[in-house]
Amino acid sequence: MTQIRAASDVGGTFTDLVYYEIDDRTGEARHITEVKAHTTPPNFQQGVMDALDKAGIDARQMAFFAHGSTVVINTLTERKGAAVGLITTQGFRDVLEIARGNRPDFFNLLYEKPAPFVPRHLRREVAERMTYKGEVAQPLALDASEDSEGLDAILDHFRAEGVEAIAICLLHAYANPAHEQALAQAIAARWPEVAVVASHQICREWREYERTNTAVLNAYVQPRASAYLTQLQDALTTKGFDGAFYVMQSNGGIDTVEAARRTPITIVESGPASGVLGAAALGELLGVRNLIAFDIGGTTAKCSLVDDGQVSLTSQYMIERDDRSAGYPIMTPVVDIVEIGNGGGSIGWIDDFGKLHVGPQSAGADPGPVAYGRGGRDATTTDANLMLGRVNPDYFIGGEVKADMAAVEAAFARLGQPLGLDAVQAARGVIRIANHNMANALKLVSINRGYDPRDFALVAFGGGGGMHAAALAEELNIPSVIVPAKASVFSAWGMLMSDLRRDYVQTHAVAMDAHAADGITDALGALRDQALAAYADEGVKPGRVRFDQALELRYVGQAHTVKVAFDHDRLTADDIDRVLADFHTAYEKTYTYALDNPVELVSLNLTAFAAIDKPTLPKLATTDDPAGALNAARKPDRRVDFDAQGVHQTAIYDRDRLPAGTTFTGPAIVEEAGTTTVVLPGQRVRVDDYGNLHIETGKATA
């Protein structure tokens, strides 16, 4: 029987589905197809089933199904999670409320701290204590005593207060989880129906506030996320699906649905992560190992760096953190994404002191940019692209809307008036400032992390990616831009091209010298065994698993670490010297100096990938008459304003009619239903075998 592999990504408006069949004789992939259905809140699984129906997929044929969803982040931001009870080590129940005591809005003496997700009376303590070495300083006591109310009283209180999920975080559980495990078992024995999560199940890193908050947020989203995944699985099963079900994770990999149900907090950033994964997968296909994924949506722009095929992760992820608020930490590996409040709908405005700004306020979908003609009066970035002729007013949103250009011009005239700028100058100003803001975000993921943009390609997607990428690449000396084909279903596509991925981070704080070798070898070995055992439980053969290992090192006394990769199973004293030399070199590269101070290890990093089969993609038809084909793809020329690079009568191309192998030189505009690609004067464009646009900026690689 023909096998189908499919991936779906639930977005705010549309649920995307991408799938392909595997030829049962040759084993080759064929018919990569995409389908969109409307997203159906609050029963999101319905949108997924609608997409499958629309595609005419027989669920019994589906061998592989990967799913990306915003259920976790929505549950958090809408505050629609479960009533959570928290149990901590005696003396530490207020850690969740004390947090770190910081006040980012530091001139503001009316600052308000983010409220904890568990009120004080639902935060209870048990007598027990581990040391930082993982040794028991005080055994876990569950019975009531003189200075401890005991577990039964805690659970009685939780039941009486309607608690639906319990989070456990005990001090130093990252070093030894025995007390957390015993406590979780004791709760399960006394109250089997309640959801329980212990901090060590999610992360094995120190810093008790961050770990406690992570466990609490996991408990908070667990009932709802788990119910959603179960409903979806049931709906699929009812249709006869018995293949493998995977869920997109925040770390840029996919994992089994069982794992996601246990610790759903690990899928919190799965939406943005899958876009980065799509870019990485495209890079893999094209042999581009170094790239920056760059996604411009309606209200924000997001970027993330892929170094030698690896997505960058952070364990310092926070929600609701900004200049005004300390936010909430989630201590799981999340793709390192910088997001700024500049997208197509961002509004240009002038402050009381005559300074032009763009964003973060957005016109959103309603009323939307002025050009929509739905009552928007504030000029947006999209309006500026129309005003300058970069976007076609007669083919706006694929021709669905006739852009109201008189209103656009009037909006820019109003905007520019206080600065003495005419409408065109004001529109150029909005683009320049938006580009400047986006360039800063790109610098944050590259230059500020010690990478030279000249070594990277910019993969631009989202509705606005193609409009700004060429100018940003020029600004940052990035040699090439790739505007993917089928960018609108890029995220779902990325899931089909991805391996299973699990990240293990284990705090293992020791002096980095010859004595440390055996301990590190053992600890890494234990992590590898843990990963292999977990995969084996799910039927993944050991031969399919590969590991990446790294050590997080720093000079004694520092907080920030530098990662050094390490690929042996065993660590010898010589390896320690080599790793130390790599550390000093990497440190000096980033910070201009190295020290002869002692170095310590903080954490072990292990990433376990399990390879999955991936399709070979079909190629576009080539042409034996490139000049003729290019001409056939031409639409009527128009005048386009390229700001500092002049106003030019510009060739306009219909992307859907550009065959593989075509090349041309800017100035040029490439139009398709979902977006527009701007090519600056002098830039070279090539259409590759899969329909991706490659723009060469003429900037030499470093």
Added chain:
Amino acid sequence: MTQHDTPSPTRNQAPVDPITVEIIQSSLRAITDEMFATMRKTAMSSIIYEVLDFGVAMFDADGQLASSGSGIPGFIGMLEPGVKSVRAKYHRPGDVGPGDIFMTNIPHHGGVSHMNDVVLILPVFAGDTLIGWLANKAHWVDLGGAFPGGISADARDLYQEGLQLPCIKVIEAGQVNQAVLDIIQANSRQPDISKGDFWAGVASMRAGERRFKALAEKYGTPAVLHAIADYIETGERMARAALKALPHGRFDATERTDDGIELRTTITITDDVFEVDLRGNPPTRADALNCTLDATMVNAQMIFMAICGPDNLANSGTFRPIRLLVDDDSMFAARYPAAVSVYYETTVTGFDLLWKALAPALPERLTAGHYASICGTFLGGPHPETGQALGIVEPQLGGWGAAATRDGVNALYTGYHGDTFNVPAEVAEQRNGLMVDRLSLSEAPGGEGRHMGGRGIRLHYRIMADGWWITTAYVRTENGPWGLDGGRPGSTNFIEVVRASGERSRHAACTALPLNAGDVVEVVTAHGGGYGDPAERPARQVAEDVKNGYVSPDRAAEVYGYRGDPA
């Protein structure tokens, strides 16, 4: 009397389009942000990367503050006099060149709060033209002196507080003066950390220098100079607009210190001037609770920012409407070589005094009094396993005052701090070889009102080896933070040492008090003041407070008339 006015702006009329100006100005912020991030990643001690006891800033060619890296508000205006002191000392042609870095830590000479705060200053050149300055100041854990960590209320003069670095050129044309570094290392009880923090400061400024020079290369020096001048002028226009919108008049406050001395201030707000009059306060003290004029000026700047709008620019222009009146040779303007190592407590007391004067008139900007003590806690001794000498420098969290519309915030750092992080117990135990027995909200009475003052904390350190010591100099140990509109005062700040024998002793200030294995130091910080009459607090809310343990049933009965009704 010293009248501290800021000079008028220099004007640069180069025609640059407004969009380019805006882009350059946004890049100025990016420069100081990058300096800040680099320092945080490379520094060697938690006092820098977690407590954020450091600041970075950039200046125009005349040494006027243009932009600063976020962190502690108390450091933003502090560095400008430091740059001016370098310009004053190195004023001959050729004295300042590309690749130079200057170093200073004498508070009375400008730009420094106490001697542990070492300031590094770097001139930035585009070609041969001086286009601006960068500065970095950071608290170094030990620079020698009579007391470990350099801090003691008992210090009698500067000579006891550590090594003096009198505005020296430590790097000349890129070449480091190794003799200076050797002297510093020889004098420090923590030589490796001092060396690391020195190079972290250098790395931070060099990161800023690269960006600053790239800006001049890209847009041209005239455009960059114009944008910086315009930025400073914009700061002034914002401040003057905000000043006009403030309530005008005279606002007074007095406050009694723990040792019974009355402090006073009068603030006068007009259309053009924000005048802080601190004349008539006590003379320079014999102990280390003095602060310099520059530190006192920062207090005026911070309260001005808080009431004018925390989102405004904070640069040299912003602060032009401020006029500070203070007696020379007083505790708010100490003269060389008066001891100042505990300046931070006097300065936070001074800040609280200005806050108290304005709070009744500005309920939309200011709360009732907060715990108002840095509660700097200095602990040290041998690691119980390695024997390595350790030094801990930590401020403490405390309660903030209630506002007109809501309860106070629990457990936050003082108004002098900003994006300061506490040290996690798990990290402290590994790094410092002690145990943290408790970190919780304090359940002491105090701060009741229609809106309740925020809760202070209890933090218990268990000492695990003999031969340790503790130094503190907490304030607000006698009178709790002030309430407003009938709200009760908050509780007080102190430590209690519980000996292994069970014997207890209470302290506010102590210098190198010996501690041994099994002793426990209990830090207790104050609740903020309440806002409004406690009788007006709704019964349901009181019942919630009791259920959550923020207030004991007995105290609730006494203050609120609580009768055990459920929440």
